[in-house]
Amino acid sequence: MYRYDEFDHTLVAERVTQFRDQVRRRVAGELTEDEFKPLRLMNGLYLQLHAYMLRVAVPYGVLSAHQMRRLAHIARVYDKGYGHFTTRQNIQYNWPRLEEVPDLLEELAEVEMHAIQTSGNCIRNVTADQFAGVAADEIDDPRVYAEIIRQWSTLHPEFSFLPRKFKIAITGAPNDRAAVKVHDIGLRMVRNEADEPGFEVIVGGGQGRTPMIGHVVRGFLPVPDLLTYLDAVLRVYNQLGRRDNLCKARIKILVHETGVDEFTRLVEEEFAAMSRESPQVLPGGELARIRAYFQPPAYRDLREAAPTLDLALATDRAFAQWHAASVSAHKQPGYAIVTISLKPIGGIPGDASAEEMEAVADLAERFSFSEIRVTHEQNLVLPDVAKENLHAVWQGLKAAGLATPNVGLVTDIIACPGLDYCNLANARSIPIAQEISERFADLDRQHDIGELKVKISGCINACGHHHVGHIGILGVDKKGIEHYQITLGGDATETAALGDIVGPAFSGEKVTDAVDTIVAVYLEQRRDGERFLETYRRVGLAPFKEKLYASR
Amino acid sequence: MPLVKDDALIQDNWTRLDDDAAMIDGPVVVSLERWLNERDVLASRNGALGVVLTSHETPEQIAGDLDRFSLVCLEFPKFTDGRAYSHARKLRERFGFKGELRAVGNVLRDQFLFMQRCGFDAFEVAEGTALEDWLRATTEISVAYQSAADRRATAMAQRQDACSTS
Amino acid sequence: MTCSVVTANRLDDGAVVYLAPEGRWTGCLDAALVARDDATEPLMAMAERAVADRLVVTPYLIAVEDGPKGRLASHIKERIRATGPTVRLDLGKQAGQTGSTEARYVSL
Ligand code: HEM
Ligand code: SF4
Numbered sequence: 001m002y003r004y005d006e007f008d009h010t011l012v013a014e015r016v017t018q019f020r021d022q023v024r025r026r027v028a029g030e031l032t033e034d035e036f037k038p039l040r041l042m043n044g045l046y047l048q049l050h051a052y053m054l055r056v057a058v059p060y061g062v063l064s065a066h067q068m069r070r071l072a073h074i075a076r077v078y079d080k081g082y083g084h085f086t087t088r089q090n091i092q093y094n095w096p097r098l099e100e101v102p103d104l105l106e107e108l109a110e111v112e113m114h115a116i117q118t119s120g121n122c123i124r125n126v127t128a129d130q131f132a133g134v135a136a137d138e139i140d141d142p143r144v145y146a147e148i149i150r151q152w153s154t155l156h157p158e159f160s161f162l163p164r165k166f167k168i169a170i171t172g173a174p175n176d177r178a179a180v181k182v183h184d185i186g187l188r189m190v191r192n193e194a195d196e197p198g199f200e201v202i203v204g205g206g207q208g209r210t211p212m213i214g215h216v217v218r219g220f221l222p223v224p225d226l227l228t229y230l231d232a233v234l235r236v237y238n239q240l241g242r243r244d245n246l247c248k249a250r251i252k253i254l255v256h257e258t259g260v261d262e263f264t265r266l267v268e269e270e271f272a273a274m275s276r277e278s279p280q281v282l283p284g285g286e287l288a289r290i291r292a293y294f295q296p297p298a299y300r301d302l303r304e305a306a307p308t309l310d311l312a313l314a315t316d317r318a319f320a321q322w323h324a325a326s327v328s329a330h331k332q333p334g335y336a337i338v339t340i341s342l343k344p345i346g347g348i349p350g351d352a353s354a355e356e357m358e359a360v361a362d363l364a365e366r367f368s369f370s371e372i373r374v375t376h377e378q379n380l381v382l383p384d385v386a387k388e389n390l391h392a393v394w395q396g397l398k399a400a401g402l403a404t405p406n407v408g409l410v411t412d413i414i415a416c417p418g419l420d421y422c423n424l425a426n427a428r429s430i431p432i433a434q435e436i437s438e439r440f441a442d443l444d445r446q447h448d449i450g451e452l453k454v455k456i457s458g459c460i461n462a463c464g465h466h467h468v469g470h471i472g473i474l475g476v477d478k479k480g481i482e483h484y485q486i487t488l489g490g491d492a493t494e495t496a497a498l499g500d501i502v503g504p505a506f507s508g509e510k511v512t513d514a515v516d517t518i519v520a521v522y523l524e525q526r527r528d529g530e531r532f533l534e535t536y537r538r539v540g541l542a543p544f545k546e547k548l549y550a551s552r
Numbered sequence: 553m554p555l556v557k558d559d560a561l562i563q564d565n566w567t568r569l570d571d572d573a574a575m576i577d578g579p580v581v582v583s584l585e586r587w588l589n590e591r592d593v594l595a596s597r598n599g600a601l602g603v604v605l606t607s608h609e610t611p612e613q614i615a616g617d618l619d620r621f622s623l624v625c626l627e628f629p630k631f632t633d634g635r636a637y638s639h640a641r642k643l644r645e646r647f648g649f650k651g652e653l654r655a656v657g658n659v660l661r662d663q664f665l666f667m668q669r670c671g672f673d674a675f676e677v678a679e680g681t682a683l684e685d686w687l688r689a690t691t692e693i694s695v696a697y698q699s700a701a702d703r704r705a706t707a708m709a710q711r712q713d714a715c716s717t718s
Numbered sequence: 719m720t721c722s723v724v725t726a727n728r729l730d731d732g733a734v735v736y737l738a739p740e741g742r743w744t745g746c747l748d749a750a751l752v753a754r755d756d757a758t759e760p761l762m763a764m765a766e767r768a769v770a771d772r773l774v775v776t777p778y779l780i781a782v783e784d785g786p787k788g789r790l791a792s793h794i795k796e797r798i799r800a801t802g803p804t805v806r807l808d809l810g811k812q813a814g815q816t817g818s819t820e821a822r823y824v825s826l
Contacts, residue, residue: 005711007697007707007711010694010695011693011694011697014693017692018693022662027730027772029772038632039662047727047776049798050732050733050734050799050809051727051731080809095809097730098732121632151697151707151708152698154697155666157665157666157669157700158634158666158700159637160634160663160666161631161632161633161663162634227698231698238635238638239610239638243633243635273646277645278641280699280706283712285712286708289711348805419794419798420804420806421803425795430803431804434805480794481794482794
């Protein structure tokens, strides 16, 4: 993985010192809260319901075991023993004290991590496919470009006070695991006729109050032009994005109101001008320098078939169940990718205790070249496990309580912090997730239902991705009482779609029953081998609606 | 109000002329609207001329007239309104403005470095501002990852140099 | 009659606090100073002084009701602020008190 050189170290260290001074000035009364708030947000520090919350970036989801240990240490020393992994490949600490945050950041800087631009109206932590570099279906390794974007976006002098936050996601594979179509900019690696790699540039997707699927503004962007093109898109947005209304300030609204063709023309015009004035052509040397950090680890020369694995699969049913849910294809023969569920039955989606983090770090050191990934579905990944070690990994996970075999299944629920922590929430998300999880705890039933993505947000900001959940659940406030609106048919992948609202919202007590009903209708309607989404796309809303509101 | 310019705190010897104020001698700064309405009078007058653009007015609106101005002020109505950063870069890099580019309005030291990198070279600051604090702000971050109007060597460029000389 | 209390978050650790008599701040809703009807101005003035003194940030008024089981904030968000996350009864102000830890949705 990428290692900081002297420039990166210097910048992060200087940023910590700068922030320490900003905190000092706040406490000394030299800064008012109004002045301090944008400064602290640009370093990921929120004030939530019960305390401050610090959001730490896991750039493009890549973590070393060593870094994970530091995250555990921070959870113990500066927080209450746990952290929350989010859908944006960040980790959030819920209880830090203001004056300790600079020390915390210093500890992060020591392991080459930071909280820079994890909030605020700036370019946020860039996210990527969690299987980057190891996926069997990849065109090129997106981590190389994600790291370049991380650096370019860091303290960008022109784009630190945009109309609104700005999120960039990148995938190197045709199977989109990074939800690139619902980001401000989505980059998808493609090849042109000459077989050179480049990017398809998608702009103006997003969730929140007005969810939209992004538009392709450039079918093929040559690699060397990446930063100049991003600068051009950002400049158009910085100048023309709406600043009169917070709800209309995202780039998706600008693209929508300007029209895709006109917006594209403006970007291309700016790109042409910037290419003359201040080109940032990516030098081959820098690409090679960064690529060198992402060389594959020292894989052993293994055969694809692993007889010990086959034996374990044949004889150990629990292991086989976990394997079916958690293991994905690796590009290296004899290796596999393991997804670790952070969704124990009845647990809090995405939360991990310091001990759990350390257990994952241990397993990564022993079995995965010390590397870990964080997924946008609030799970963790061991990217490089030899197949013959899968059984041992599973046993290690089981001992740590991390072997829930539900990845991609109905209980692998995404949920935002909701009203239990979040100042903006209408309703709680986590207790709903917990109750659904308990209702569907039975594994055989889960496997029978198959792939089903339930996503829950506590308000329309959609941090829990409800718009793109197969079943989406949105907390709303009805006369001071928590209610939940349900959508069906959302999809965050390459076949992206926004869910359809089934009808009036349900009270908290009725949500789990409603999900149960939806699943029952699916099972009744499904044809051989159809996934939930396929059935939904075939039969539409009507049969679900009918059952859900039958007794009303 | 005092100005920070060339690492010093100086008094502003420009007069900001309201749109309905009578013309005076000496260096004056007028609004874009007044410039557009009275350009002939203003252009034929003796004395240096400056113009102030607020954040929704664009450099394109004065691009053809830049040789008339020895000062362009870009206003930050709130420090969170970042349009002037783009406008400053365009004035410097696209339209080649060589005069004084001054940040006015809600100008705070926490944004000093960003402004400087985008081409501002003068900063209207609050009365009582301590110069040392401001100067510290420009040296707080020594690494530049992206090219901008100040043409500082980016980390990427320095890495390439290091590779080719070693 | 409506009863209100001023709440804010403490500057140093962000903890939820309520304005108490003599300009003190308390973590306990029961100890808060209550304004009857719309006699809230003096309370907010006191709170703004605490903002200037950098004790608390963003004070605001909340409605409360006194019931048989003590004082309760009227809105669910304020009830959660007054106790802690409903999904981690070991954390927040409620920590240390006994309660059900069952993972069930219970409306508040
Ligand atoms: C707890 C404090 C949080 C606050 C105050 C917060 C605030 C917001 C706001 C205001 C938006 C809407 C932005 C817009 O539409 O312009 C948003 C969107 C979003 N947030 Fe959060 N959020 C929080 C936590 C999280 C967490 C925990 C996650 C990940 C689990 C997350 C991920 C996202 C995502 C994915 C979106 C939607 C994508 C988009 O920006 O269009 N946020 N958040
Ligand atoms: S969706 Fe709403 S409730 Fe959930 S974390 Fe985002 S802002 Fe908070």
